[in-house]
Amino acid sequence: MTLPDRVCVGAIAGAFGVQGEVRLKSFCAEPEDIVDYAPLYTEDGSRSFDVTLSRPLKNGLGVHLSGVETKEQADALRGVTLWTERENLPSLPDDEFYHADLIGLEVVDTGGAKLGTVRAVHNHGAGDFLEIFAPGRKQALLLPFTKAAVPTVDLAAGRIVADPPEDL
Template identity: 70%
Template sequence: MSQDRICVGAFAGAFGVHGEVRLKSFCTAPEAIATYGPLWTEDGARSFTLEISRPIANGFAARVSGISTREQADALRGTRLFVDRSALPSLPDDEFYHADLIGLSVYDTGGRKLGSVAAVHNHGAGDILEITGPGLDAPVLLPFTLAAVPTVDLGAGRIVADPPEGVFGE
């Protein structure tokens, strides 16, 4: 998958019998997913344009170009949707796309490497970085707050962390 595309949503199956899909949006403003232009599959083999019909539980009902039956809509279930990075808005200096954080090296305030960001999770109370690496028996979950992560340097590919006591078993 190209670094020039970001995952912004996924199809969750059919909605109704007339070809509408259930759409999950991973955007900060969920309805914005329909404004970014064509949405692509992860491999870039297919593109979709969509129009949101209405909000539904856990997402939206939407019409998708080329989809007119319930069976076609249901066949899209689980398809993740990507958009060209250039179509996304610029972020303020203190905000980051999750895709940009994954893979960054994590160092403590003394310069010792702690590991690398394997994933970014959000279960409703804020972002959490999952850190993995040699010397770690299990992934470490680090709150992505200014106190715990005072520095993110995308250009250098590194994060400086000041983890709460005991997070890294120290």
């Protein structure tokens, strides 16, 4: 179980080379910034790593993680997500949000009717979408995370006010 004060900032895609280097997928807006958020932890917090950037790679970064010295050790970490303490992350402007802060928020329409709960945030290259789950609904609602479709995000109240397009 992850602690609420930790945020997922990357994932290990596997070994790179034979010296224990790993290919890292960074979830940061500026991928190289991930090294500034070290130490990075496994999701369960059982291991922590200092991170040293070695080179940019196609679809990722080549990094050395402390304590990982062989290709076999690096391969064993494939798929492991890396987390940092929330306090290590920069503060965001009022109109920007960490995905982790949106997941679990209640979503209501402009009339106050409950639409569901944010289960995930996706980005397939054309902007963010909120995946909203509602009991009794066969499919999740995918709502564009734009100012027009989501005029209000109130983290303190734990809710989002949405104005979904008519065709949703």
